[in-house]
Amino acid sequence: xxxxxxxxxxxxxxxxxxxxxxxxxxxxxxxxxxxxxxxxxxxxxxxxxxxxxxxxxxxxxxxxxxxxxxxxxxxxxxxxxxxxxxxxxxxxxxxxxxxxxxxxxxxxxxxxxxxxxxxxxxxxxxxxxxxxxxxxxxxxxxxxxxxxxxxxxxxxxxxxxxxxxxxxxxxxxxxxxxxxxxxxxxxxxxxxxxxxxxxxxxxxxxxxxxxxxxxxxxxxxxxxxxxxxxxxxxxxxxxxxxxxxxxxxxxxxxxxxxxxxxxxxxxxxxxxxxxxxxxxxxxxxxxxxxxxxxxxxxxxxxxxxxxxxxxxxxxxxxxxxxxxxxxxxxx
Amino acid sequence: xxxxxxxxxxxxxxxxxxxxxxxxxxxxxxxxxxxxxxxxxxxxxxxxxxxxxxxxxxxxxxxxxxxxxxxxxxxxxxxxxxxxxxxxxxxxxxxxxxxxxxxxxxxxxxxxxxxxxxxxxxxxxxxxxxxxxxxxxxxxxxxxxxxxxxxxxxxxxxxxxxxxxxxxxxxxxxxxxxxxxxxxxxxxxxxxxxxxxxxxxxxxxxxxxxxxxxxxxxxxxxxxxxxxxxxxxxxxxxxxxxxxxxxxxxxxxxxxxxxxxxxxxxxxxxxxxxxxxxxxxxxxxxxxxxxxxxxxxxxxxxxxxxxxxxxxxxxxxxxxxxxxxxxxxxx
Numbered sequence: 001x002x003x004x005x006x007x008x009x010x011x012x013x014x015x016x017x018x019x020x021x022x023x024x025x026x027x028x029x030x031x032x033x034x035x036x037x038x039x040x041x042x043x044x045x046x047x048x049x050x051x052x053x054x055x056x057x058x059x060x061x062x063x064x065x066x067x068x069x070x071x072x073x074x075x076x077x078x079x080x081x082x083x084x085x086x087x088x089x090x091x092x093x094x095x096x097x098x099x100x101x102x103x104x105x106x107x108x109x110x111x112x113x114x115x116x117x118x119x120x121x122x123x124x125x126x127x128x129x130x131x132x133x134x135x136x137x138x139x140x141x142x143x144x145x146x147x148x149x150x151x152x153x154x155x156x157x158x159x160x161x162x163x164x165x166x167x168x169x170x171x172x173x174x175x176x177x178x179x180x181x182x183x184x185x186x187x188x189x190x191x192x193x194x195x196x197x198x199x200x201x202x203x204x205x206x207x208x209x210x211x212x213x214x215x216x217x218x219x220x221x222x223x224x225x226x227x228x229x230x231x232x233x234x235x236x237x238x239x240x241x242x243x244x245x246x247x248x249x250x251x252x253x254x255x256x257x258x259x260x261x262x263x264x265x266x267x268x269x270x271x272x273x274x275x276x277x278x279x280x281x282x283x284x285x286x287x288x289x290x291x292x293x294x295x296x297x298x299x300x301x302x303x304x305x306x307x308x309x310x311x312x313x314x315x316x317x318x319x320x321x322x323x324x325x326x327x328x329x330x331x
Numbered sequence: 332x333x334x335x336x337x338x339x340x341x342x343x344x345x346x347x348x349x350x351x352x353x354x355x356x357x358x359x360x361x362x363x364x365x366x367x368x369x370x371x372x373x374x375x376x377x378x379x380x381x382x383x384x385x386x387x388x389x390x391x392x393x394x395x396x397x398x399x400x401x402x403x404x405x406x407x408x409x410x411x412x413x414x415x416x417x418x419x420x421x422x423x424x425x426x427x428x429x430x431x432x433x434x435x436x437x438x439x440x441x442x443x444x445x446x447x448x449x450x451x452x453x454x455x456x457x458x459x460x461x462x463x464x465x466x467x468x469x470x471x472x473x474x475x476x477x478x479x480x481x482x483x484x485x486x487x488x489x490x491x492x493x494x495x496x497x498x499x500x501x502x503x504x505x506x507x508x509x510x511x512x513x514x515x516x517x518x519x520x521x522x523x524x525x526x527x528x529x530x531x532x533x534x535x536x537x538x539x540x541x542x543x544x545x546x547x548x549x550x551x552x553x554x555x556x557x558x559x560x561x562x563x564x565x566x567x568x569x570x571x572x573x574x575x576x577x578x579x580x581x582x583x584x585x586x587x588x589x590x591x592x593x594x595x596x597x598x599x600x601x602x603x604x605x606x607x608x609x610x611x612x613x614x615x616x617x618x619x620x621x622x623x624x625x626x627x628x629x630x631x632x633x634x635x636x637x638x639x640x641x642x643x644x645x646x647x648x649x650x651x652x653x654x655x656x657x658x659x660x661x662x
Binding site: 080082083084085088098099107110123182183184186307308309310315320322 | 335337376378379405409411412413414415416419420422423424425426427428429430431432433434435441445448449452454472513514515516517518519638639640641642643646648651653
């Protein structure tokens with residue numbers, strides 16, 4: 001088998017985030033940099049609000065370390081909107097070389113991965129990865145406008161209103177290192193229930209994790225935290241079962257960004273959070289600060305994405321998915 | 332000013348393409364690897380036909396050099412469909428690490444650029460870049476279903492039904508080298524006419540070209556071919572004017588993929604071709620073979636993309652655009 005782990009020598013220079021009202025009211029609420037009380041971020045449309053969140057999160061990440069646009073060699077950005085307009089409109093005007101990405105909810109991991117590869121190899125001194133999702137723009141596009149009051153399935157996830165921005169430099173630039181990556185493969189196991197993304201994405205995440213453990217010759221117990229984003233409660237349970245069949249007990253150190261961001265009972269979010277902004281905001285608000293404080297040393301983050309469109313589901317197709325893996329280490 | 336040119340040491344190992352009926356009937360028809368006489372590629376939907384084109388083009392590129400999926404370290408792929416499903420469904424099952432891209436019509440250039448960076452730095456021995464567009468899936472999604480018979484504006488372009496696949500390795504692997512790249516920036520000069528993409532994209536292409544000429548200290552006359560993809564006739568004319576104001580005469584060596592692929596008079600394609608599949612098929616069917624034969628030595632390719640969505644236009648927004656530049660050299 002060919003070597004598929006990419007060795008990296010990069011670190012997080014800075015990170016920032018912006019979220020909506022429901023996310024602020026969730027268990028991680030106090031950890032977010034910025035929140036808006038009406039999810040509009042001062043804009044007239046949900047799409048423009050999402051773009052504004054990206055702009056705000058990116059500027060927050062820059063400002064924390066006194067950086068400006070000229071300090072960033074390239075931007076990697078994406079979101080869930082058709083033609084990824086959340087990113088293109090939000091980051092237009094930065095005057096920074098731009099690589100648009102589409103990895104559905106995995107885009108945060110894909111962006112951090114490509115940014116880390118380019119800084120590791122000194123193509124640029126610093127790169128940024130920015131992603132977002134907005135509950136209202138996503139509901140309108142993928143399902144039905146919120147005003148319709150559609151019933152949600154118990155397995156469905158709640159698209160997070162949030163954006164996270166990561167500035168990545170060489171391994172001396174920040175306390176939390178990005179030491180390895182394993183890009184995911186597009187895998188379709190025939191799940192066609194668009195209200196159960198956890199089930200659709202789990203096989204791809206399982207594939208990447210098993211490949212990683214085998215090639216790195218490590219096991220789940222070698223990591224303080226294994227976090228997926230975003231399988232939700234449904235996918236979290238399925239992944240534990242799948243990994244157990246493969247001979248790996250994920251144990252209590254395994255959690256999911258979609259589980260952490262909402263209080264399931266109090267916030268009526270069913271299977272948990274989802275969207276490009278979910279893992280981006282949880283990783284930037286919770287995981288990396290905990291690692292900086294030394295409370296978590298070694299983390300595996302698998303960013304998961306369901307690469308479907310509503311049109312393909314209507315045409316009877318099943319849901320291909322992907323899981324991009326990153327290893328973070330702090331000393 | 333920070334250095335923005337990326338030095339590359341990569342080459343094209345192989346390339347392949349698949350196109351539709353109209354493209355086969357155009358001036359480059361005899362040069363394409365595969366064409367389908369009814370644009371369906373044996374599938375029931377236009378979206379599945381587009382995915383099938385990607386699969387066919389990628390396999391064609393592999394087969395020409397006796398390569399198989401295991402020889403490819405990573406895939407960079409994208410298309411114009413919502414959530415880039417042309418690529419995700421078309422390349423699902425290849426069992427190759429996958430990076431989804433969204434750069435609108437510039438995705439071909441973005442993919443070749445990232446694939447070349449990763450092979451230059453030996454992250455992978457070989458990477459592939461695959462893109463597509465399909466006239467019928469694009470018309471339905473961006474404008475109106477073809478059956479409605481909408482009138483087309485004189486400045487509008489015709490989305491190409493085509494896919495191109497490029498396999499990229501180190502600089503010894505192929506005759507045509509990829510020696511430099513300059514990623515584009517997202518630029519919005521306020522054009523909001525979705526029927527005039529040429530005008531919307533030209534400022535971004537001009538920005539990249541001027542930055543490149545200045546930093547490389549070269550001029551248009553140092554290149555045998557400067558080719559944009561896809562500004563069409565409208566953008567081609569505007570770019571010549573814009574560049575002239577900047578002090579650069581693009582001269583007769585400047586052309587555009589959207590101009591080359593159709594016969595304007597005979598095929599009623601107005602301002603020319605467009606779509607991720609336009610530059611991908613023209614570069615793979617015409618430019619690279621001409622360079623392999625030594626008829627063209629030094630080429631600048633600027634892949635242009637309009638990063639809008641129909642929703643943003645309906646909300647009164649203007650059209651942000653991007654231009655990714657690559658330099659190809661043959662000896």
